[in-house]
Amino acid sequence: MLTRLALAIIFTLGTASAMPAQAGDVLTGWTRTGSVYQRLSLMQGTPAMCAALCDDDGQCRSWVWTPAGLEDVDSRCALLASTPTPQRAPQRVTGLASDITAQIEAAAERTPSAREISALQATLPGQH
Secondary structure (H helix, E strand, O other), X not given: OHHHHHHHHHHHHHHHOOOOOOOOOOEEEEEOOOOEEEXXXXXXXXXXXXXXXXHOOOOOOEEEEEOOOOOOOXXXXXXXXXXXXXXXXXXXXXXXXXXXXXXXXXXXXXXXXXXHHHHHHHOOXXXX
């Protein structure tokens, strides 16, 4: 029965999710909108530099890097105070702060509670 439950979880996560990636992934061709509290102009910036700026700022939860020439002469790094759902945006790159990634990964590795197992079993067809 636990095997059926595990397969249902994997199937649900793999097919029902609108998210294009998992925790820690850097998403190329995606952006996040809203909650921008700081925009930085970077003369020769990279997505890795933008991610590092976010990790060094206690308020930052996610970031968006825009290449030079798309909005400005220099590349830009936007620091966000939340983790809005990514949206397609050619040439932009986005990611999550390392502490947010660590929290997501820790939650994904824990054993489901009895309440969560019951809720997941209720989504399975047939008797439980």
